[in-house]
Structures are given as structure tokens and as C-alpha cells.
Amino acid sequence: MPKLTRKERLKQIAQRRATYTTRVFMLWKDVMRERVQQTSKIVSFKFYRGDLHYHSTYSDGVATVQETKEWVDRAGLDFFFVTDHGTVNQKRICQKYENLWWGQEPGTQYHHLGILGLDRKYTPKRDLAYDYHKVKELGAYPFIPHPAGWFPTTRYSDEQKDALNLLGDEFAIEIINGANQVFDCFDITDEMSIELWDKHLCQGKRVTGLGNTDAHLPQGIGDVWTAVFCEPLTKENVIDALWKGHCFASDAPLVNIALNGARMGDVVYLPAGASAGLHYECADSRGIAEIRIIKDGECTENISPSGDVKAENTIDIRFDGGKSYYRLECFALDQRRAYSNPIYIWEA
Numbered sequence: 001m002p003k004l005t006r007k008e009r010l011k012q013i014a015q016r017r018a019t020y021t022t023r024v025f026m027l028w029k030d031v032m033r034e035r036v037q038q039t040s041k042i043v044s045f046k047f048y049r050g051d052l053h054y055h056s057t058y059s060d061g062v063a064t065v066q067e068t069k070e071w072v073d074r075a076g077l078d079f080f081f082v083t084d085h086g087t088v089n090q091k092r093i094c095q096k097y098e099n100l101w102w103g104q105e106p107g108t109q110y111h112h113l114g115i116l117g118l119d120r121k122y123t124p125k126r127d128l129a130y131d132y133h134k135v136k137e138l139g140a141y142p143f144i145p146h147p148a149g150w151f152p153t154t155r156y157s158d159e160q161k162d163a164l165n166l167l168g169d170e171f172a173i174e175i176i177n178g179a180n181q182v183f184d185c186f187d188i189t190d191e192m193s194i195e196l197w198d199k200h201l202c203q204g205k206r207v208t209g210l211g212n213t214d215a216h217l218p219q220g221i222g223d224v225w226t227a228v229f230c231e232p233l234t235k236e237n238v239i240d241a242l243w244k245g246h247c248f249a250s251d252a253p254l255v256n257i258a259l260n261g262a263r264m265g266d267v268v269y270l271p272a273g274a275s276a277g278l279h280y281e282c283a284d285s286r287g288i289a290e291i292r293i294i295k296d297g298e299c300t301e302n303i304s305p306s307g308d309v310k311a312e313n314t315i316d317i318r319f320d321g322g323k324s325y326y327r328l329e330c331f332a333l334d335q336r337r338a339y340s341n342p343i344y345i346w347e348a
Contacts, residue, residue, distance in 0.1 A: 044281060053105065209341055255280070
């Protein structure tokens, strides 16, 4: 190999500097995509995974819709919503691509408001309860992004968090939000969101938990996602699965739970004192460190699969009456994690 001149060597270094960061992110997308693909081969259930919260150059993101689609494909996501602030003009470009859809994220009283399935721009009235329910009346799917704040320093006040009480007995929130983060999206604000989630679930509410990147740069795409159970894959079916709570939030592991033929998001009616079998199936091709069964805000089962790539079992439960719920948390050996949505048990 001929020796490079100083000018050629400097040019080579400049090119390496210019592309190195992108190449690292691409390698990360490849590794995580392949990890989930390997895991999907060892579970018995089918799912589609996607992101419901992302920003492009149509608002305060740094990537065009076209550039976004390249990273969506690299991450191996099955569907994707571009939810810009104050506009749905991005739909003109999204429509050119399969399973690349649009949404919006306006600000309202106390919180932001994620909106999926509404073709026109929604102008909020700055009244959280009104706006949330108006979006539902319009046939769209609303959710509350980052209900406790976001990384690194935004923390919502008690007044903001308590405002979720205005939404009634059924609503959806993000339990993992990846704003301003890459590689690992879970942080203290997500811990706070999960505590908030359990607080409302313990009040007998049906609250769907979602995992989204809220990415403003495309390199964050795929670092956390929401998996849905639906068939076939269409925007309408994805939104229907979200309404039903037939979904889980994850950044790697795959999880599923069932009880008496019901799946996550469903309500099962049982008489007080009844027994039932809660079936779980968890997998991660890197190995599972821990599985937690959460009942009414408390961990009732802590399972250690000792690094096995799959864990599946049925545990006996007893229903004490009233309104109860079970959900599951799964942690891989590297602490990447998944959260099922609850199965609700209500007294018959």
C-alpha cells in the first residue's frame, strides 16, 4: 500500500471524524435490531413494534421525514408515527412510505397531548380534560407524553401530575420516554411515571402504558418502543390495539401475559375468592435476569431465570374481590427491560 501524503492523511482523518458518530449509531441499530429478531424466534406470540412519538424538521426535530425513514428501517421497526408540534403537514411526505404515519403533539393545560389518527391539526383549548376528551370524540387516540417530566432536568409539579385525575377512569400515558437520550432511554423520570401509573391503576382505573423515544434526532429511533398485538398491520389496527391496551413497552425483552383467555389490557370478571392461573412468557436473546409480577402496585412474585433466554410458566392467583390488576416487568442481563400492560380483574 503506497504511503499517504500528509494532505491525504489529513483528509482521511477528517472523513473518519465526519462519519464515525453515524457509523457507531448504525452499528447500535444493527445490534439491537438483530437482538430483537433473534428473541422473536423463541416466543410463541406475534407482535409489531413501533414508535408513537417522534419529531422531524416539520417542528423541532433535526431530520427530514425521508432521513427519519432510513433510521426507522435500520432499527427494524414495523410502524412509526411522526408526531410534530403544531402541524400535520408532515403527512404529505409520510404518505409516500409504507407504515410511516403522522400524528401531532400540541401543548395543553398542565401537559402535552399526543394525538394519533387525526388527519387535521388540532388546536387545543388549553383545558386538559376538554382537549383529551374532544380528541376522543373526533375519533383519534390521545395519550399523555412524559407525565412526570423528561430527561435531564424537567420535573413536573404535583399539580401537573395530579391533573391526570381530570381524565377519568380510562386514559393512556408514556411510562418510558426517551427525550434527549440515546442507547438507554430509562431514567428517573420514567421511574416516576411508573409510580404514577401504579397509583392510578390502584384506584381501579384502566391506564395503558406506552414506551416512546420522543426523539428529536433520528439516531434515537428504536431505543425504546411499543409493541402491539394486532393483525394485519394497519394504522387502524395499531390504534385499535392501543385503545384495548393490547401492547407492551420495551427496549429489548419480549413479554406476554394471559389469564382465563384474556390478554393484557382486557378485563376479567371473577367472583371474590376465585382462583385463576396467570400465564407469562418472557424472552430476551441476551438472557433474562429477573421477572417481577406486580399486583395492585406491589411485587408479589420475583422470578430469577438465571440468564435463560426464555421463561414461561403459569402461577396460581387468588382474587380477593373489588378491582385488581396484574402486570409484569422483565429485566434482561444488561438491565434492558419490558413492561406489560395490566390484565384487570373485576368482581363479577
